[in-house]
Amino acid sequence: xxxxxxxxxxxxxxxxxxxxxxSAPVPAWADEATRFVEVEIDFEHHWIHSVHPFLGAAVxxxxxxxxxxxxxxxxxxxxxxxxxxxxxxxxxxxxxxxLSRTSATYGPKAIDMDADGDTDMVIARxxxxxxxxxxxxxxxxxxxxxxxxxxxxxxxxxAIGDVDxxxxxxxAIMAARQAPQLHIFRNDFEGRGASLALRLVGTTGNRxxxxxxxxxxxxxxxxxxxVHAGSGFxxxxxxxxxxxxGTSERVLKLTVDWPSGHSN
Ligand SMILES: [Ca+2]
Ligand SMILES: [Ca+2]
Ligand SMILES: [Ca+2]
Numbered sequence: 123x124x125x126x127x128x129x130x131x132x133x134x135x136x137x138x139x140x141x142x143x144x145s146a147p148v149p150a151w152a153d154e155a156t157r158f159v160e161v162e163i164d165f166e167h168h169w170i171h172s173v174h175p176f177l178g179a180a181v182x183x184x185x186x187x188x189x190x191x192x193x194x195x196x197x198x199x200x201x202x203x204x205x206x207x208x209x210x211x212x213x214x215x216x217x218x219x220x221l222s223r224t225s226a227t228y229g230p231k232a233i234d235m236d237a238d239g240d241t242d243m244v245i246a247r248x249x250x251x252x253x254x255x256x257x258x259x260x261x262x263x264x265x266x267x268x269x270x271x272x273x274x275x276x277x278x279x280x281a282i283g284d285v286d287x288x289x290x291x292x293x294a295i296m297a298a299r300q301a302p303q304l305h306i307f308r309n310d311f312e313g314r315g316a317s318l319a320l321r322l323v324g325t326t327g328n329r330x331x332x333x334x335x336x337x338x339x340x341x342x343x344x345x346x347x348x349v350h351a352g353s354g355f356x357x358x359x360x361x362x363x364x365x366x367x368g369t370s371e372r373v374l375k376l377t378v379d380w381p382s383g384h385s386n
Contacts, residue, residue, distance in 0.1 A: 331381075
């Protein structure tokens with residue numbers, strides 16, 4: 123190709139690339155529910171060179187009102203934050219929840235560890251892995267999990283999956299710097315409630331059903347979860363949605379709102 127033709131082609135490509143985000147039509151499937159609006163959150167991460175930077179956030183409904191809150195991990199000497207979206211603004215409501223510490227947070231995970239129907243949190247911090255048990259009203263009891271990690275290793279993140287297929291969530295902890303780096307811990311919580319595991323397969327939208335919203339209703343409770351992709355630092359939960367149902371005996375209704383807009 124002659125040089126002038128090559129330059130013309132490059133110029134056309136450049137213009138084309140620049141124009142794409144400005145002029146591309148909104149796809150037909152992108153209705154109001156799938157467009158994004160930027161809303162500022164009042165949170166600036168403290169990062170110092172002696173610890174690793176901010177790595178994690180989690181979406182959790184702390185008080186079972188069907189509206190999700192957002193947990194944001196803090197840096198060294200910085201409290202974690204928990205944002206509730208009310209009247210078009212995010213408000214930090216972490217105070218009084220028992221969720222915050224000032225050690226650097228690497229990987230927060232929202233999961234009902236004891237399957238009592240209230241979503242708990244497991245948080246990997248630079249001083250260990252911590253369990254926060256939810257009382258169902260958004261107040262959490264803190265307990266350091268006795269995981270046996272090699273000395274000098276740092277728990278960078280926690281991924282959740284039912285490894286032994288008994289219905290409760292087990293933990294995969296990535297503790298970098300020392301081999302072995304991956305540690306699996308089985309959940310043997312005594313007296314746990316009933317549980318339901320769902321694996322969604324999309325047929326008209328994305329096959330992993332990422333973005334699908336599932337609501338389970340029993341004779342005692344109503345819980346909603348969303349299928350997420352990626353979680354924290356270099357980790358990913360299993361794609362099953364694990365519902366803790368407490369003392370429920372029957373699922374009365376199960377609704378799936380697919381990202382395509384369809385419902386079942
Ligand atoms: Ca809520
Ligand atoms: Ca729980
Ligand atoms: Ca299990």
